[in-house]
Amino acid sequence: MEKAPGKKSFIQHPKLIITTIVVATVIGLSASGLNSENETIVVKHDNISQADSIASVTAFEKVYKVLMSPRCMNCHPAGDIPLQGDDSHLHAMSPVRGHDGKGLYSMKCSNCHQPTNSPGLNTPPGNPKWALPPADMKMVFEGKSARELALQIMDYNKNGHKTRAQLIEHARDTLVKAGWNMGEGRKPPPVPYNEFVAAWDEWINKGGIAPAK
Numbered sequence: 341m342e343k344a345p346g347k348k349s350f351i352q353h354p355k356l357i358i359t360t361i362v363v364a365t366v367i368g369l370s371a372s373g374l375n376s377e378n379e380t381i382v383v384k385h386d387n388i389s390q391a392d393s394i395a396s397v398t399a400f401e402k403v404y405k406v407l408m409s410p411r412c413m414n415c416h417p418a419g420d421i422p423l424q425g426d427d428s429h430l431h432a433m434s435p436v437r438g439h440d441g442k443g444l445y446s447m448k449c450s451n452c453h454q455p456t457n458s459p460g461l462n463t464p465p466g467n468p469k470w471a472l473p474p475a476d477m478k479m480v481f482e483g484k485s486a487r488e489l490a491l492q493i494m495d496y497n498k499n500g501h502k503t504r505a506q507l508i509e510h511a512r513d514t515l516v517k518a519g520w521n522m523g524e525g526r527k528p529p530p531v532p533y534n535e536f537v538a539a540w541d542e543w544i545n546k547g548g549i550a551p552a553k
């Protein structure tokens with residue numbers, strides 16, 4: 341590739357450079373200004389005391405144990421096939437996510453996963469909303485460090501477009517509650533439901549702070 345002669349002349353015009361910086365800054369400022377007016381800001385990080393941020397991170401440690409437990413992670417896989425069992429192996433017969441998370445063709449999740457748990461061992465757990473997160477926002481838990489997962493959940497553009505209030509609400513979602521009632525033979529997440537909700541609320545209300553790693 342030949343050298344771009346235009347580049348040198350750009351550098352020779354400091355006014356042009358300054359103008360560019362000013363314009364970029366103005367665009368940046370107005371974009372963030374827009375954002376702060378917007379309810380989509382999940383948590384504002386100014387005015388959070390050190391005590392609150394420590395409490396927030398401590399609460400997230402408990403939340404993280406639940407998120408990474410098989411009852412939750414099995415539906416938040418890194419790939420497009422759900423996971424099964426306490427060892428989180430790939431789902432038998434390989435149903436896939438599909439664009440809406442509800443499966444594809446003859447392997448729709450709801451073909452086997454009924455609105456309620458099926459009785460007996462090794463039968464499909466049930467919920468009316470049984471599905472993976474959609475293909476355009478996979479909300480992966482598998483393989484994420486505590487820090488990565490906290491940042492993901494606090495990011496409106498990665499958490500299924502949830503505001504802070506909707507995140508708080510999500511801990512009361514029937515699909516989340518289903519984790520503690522997944523049918524015979526499946527052990528619940530390692531923290532009781534009420535304790536999980538308390539830790540979830542505390543984490544978010546005290547700043548939604550991500551741990552250092």
Ligand code: HEC
Nearest residue numbers: 411414422424425435443447448449452462463464471472
């Ligand atoms: C052909 C029937 C069938 C289809 C289709 C199906 N599943 Fe399943 N699924 C099952 C059965 C049966 C089990 C229980 C397996 C066991 O416990 O041995 C199960 C278990 C699971 C589990 C494990 C729960 C746990 O915590 O161990 C998850 C998660 C799951 N399915 C998600 C899905 C999703 C999401 C879809 C759609 C993308 C789907 N399944 C489609 C039959 C199906």
Ligand code: HEC
Nearest residue numbers: 407411412415470471472473479492493499500515516519
């Ligand atoms: C049957 C599959 C399934 C199971 C089991 C499941 N989830 Fe989800 N989860 C979803 C789907 C689908 C979404 C996206 C729906 C939405 O955004 O409202 C989601 C979204 C989420 C989100 C918000 C997204 C993010 O990453 O920011 C959180 C938090 C969450 N789930 C937590 C849990 C917890 C905690 C458990 C276990 C107690 C759990 N989930 C079990 C399917 C599941």
